[in-house]
Amino acid sequence: MEAKIFDRETILDLVVNFIPLGIILFFIGAFAVFAPWGFEPMASGLMFAIMVVMFLALAVLTYLSAKAIAGDEKRATVYAQGQAGLEGAEPIHGHDDAADTSAATDAEVDDTESTSE
């Protein structure tokens, strides 16, 4: 189930959170290698703790939210925002349509928008 939830599309959606995670990771590494003010257990410990705690908290929340959102995408019909329960609303995709889950809202309009110009 985990592998099914965290498929290519879900990972692509999560890139948005991988970038801040990467920035924090970069600074953890940079300050570990380059320490212009030296190392002092209290101050340096707090410095790394703040970054590590933020990194872990963001990683955990990203995992849990992705599991909830992508899991529900697999389990139930997906509608555009504000349209679940709306009479006559067309679903973005049904719950059995596992492929192309996330890009639907992004890509769906590209070919039609030019007609309104």
Place this chain on the structure above:
Amino acid sequence: MDISAQISLTVLMGVFLVAVATWLTRVENWRSYSPVGGGAIVDRSGYVEEEKPAGIIRWLTTVDHKDIGILYGLYGITAFVVGGLMVTAMRIDLVTSESLLGTATYNGLLTSHGITMLFLFGTPIIAAFANYLIPLIIGADDMAFPRINAIAFWLLPPAALLIWAGFFAKPLGLFGPAQTAWTMYTPLSTGAAGGSADMVGGAGVDMMLLGLHLSGVATTIGAINFIATIFTQRGEKVTWANLDIFSWTVLTQSGLILFAFPLLGSALVMLLADRNFGTTFFLSDGGNMLWQHLFWFFGHPEVYVLVLPMMGIVSYVLPRFAGRQLFGFKFVVYSTLAIGVLSFGVWAHHMFATGMDPRLRTSFMAVSMAIAIPSAVKTFNWITTLWNGRIRLTTPMLFCIGFVSNFIIGGVTGVFLASIPVDLVLHDTYYVVGHFHYVVMGAIAFAGFAGIYYWFPLVTGRMYQASLGKAHFWLTMIGTNITFFAMILLGYGGMPRRYATYLPQFASLHQLATLGALIIFVGQLIWFWNMVSSWFEGKRVESADPWNLADDGVNTIEWQWFGTKLDTQLATDGGEADEVATDGGQVDADDASADADADPETNTE
């Protein structure tokens, strides 16, 4: 006065209050109400609730989320008017380099303007939207705890009275308003217990602290209610994947409130104890740093408490008038959650200049850099949603685009401040004031206006006057940019913030900022007139889709509820014969061809 006289006075007062209460129950024509079409009138057991009481008793006793939403809205707008008048007075004061009002009055206005706009306008106006709309959008009958919802609101009016107490007490010769600035930094705010000999407001500071504490309790109660509602009261079809972006942002905001506000409450109690009960939390070594750490651990998440739901409103409204769904919906959701987490790791970027350990500073810089990404991602999503969209420049859409524009300036100036060396140069200058006002006025208030205009027909059943709405937008947009860009330039010049007086070389830019503020003021007068007159006399909306959203397939569920309300309305007061010409929603000859060109199936695949 002897005891018997006091007792008789008390009895007399009691009789008077009972008489007033009785009279209020008999006032029928405040705003009569028919429950039919009022939303969730049938609960899951099929029980039809009784008609609401008439008159003001309805408003005092209501537990209906929509009524409470309206109450929050009126409260927030009242605070916006008060805070706006305060700052208008301040800007007029700053026309000359010498203070016209006197520095004590200026300081009092400065303090109350900040507190009022953040705590009494910002948070409640978001609660107004959230209370009214979230149960409708997620398919809930009401909030999870309707009575607690009412309590959360009714704690706010006394909070406002306490916060403004100094302004009421000063004419009576009792005490003046607090002059601590909204940050309440110690030792200034410790008063006579500390080093300032209480030159900053005396009992007015205590009253303000109590009022803030009360508003914090109210906000926390409300946040718990939203979390419970969104987790447990969603309709069957509203899965996590289908939850709309506004509800996601309010859920995240509520989480932030849950962790941040209790800490503010604790810090306020500690400060009150220092001021009145002889404790020394903030008077011993490191006490001033302790206050700043406690305050900003709350204070920075507070920024996101205000901006996230407003981003949610823009993410919800902007696509309606771009004729397509939000680009990268899940990017926006995940980045909202990322902001929620990271906002707790950046607080000390407000304290770079305090002399804290440089190693500690760097970690806050790192996380501050990281948090810029999710905000930037949202901006790109809004712009990409507009790209090749069928854009209709209605008033709510103008405010959404204005939001994006101003947020970019506010955000980019903020990224510079996240860098320690830049911050050390610009700290405590008008650059900072300009930066955060681009966000709080240019973005947060703009999104609020977008929401107010967009849902005005939903709440009132009437349409506002479109030309006045557009005048309001342009005056506000131009005024905002004049005022706050001038402030950024003032900051580059080295003008320190918070002062009632300044050196002559800053006069031109200060006068320019005041000109902008007056333009904003005129814009808000127009808005206020538009809202009041349209609420009572605007043309009635007779379509369930006043924005013609269905043409583009971007209609949403709250308008379906509105349609049910229209269909089941008992009677109107005669109505109007003319078709209502909505703001941008009309189908005239020009638009009809555009509508025909646009593919209605665009977004419903």
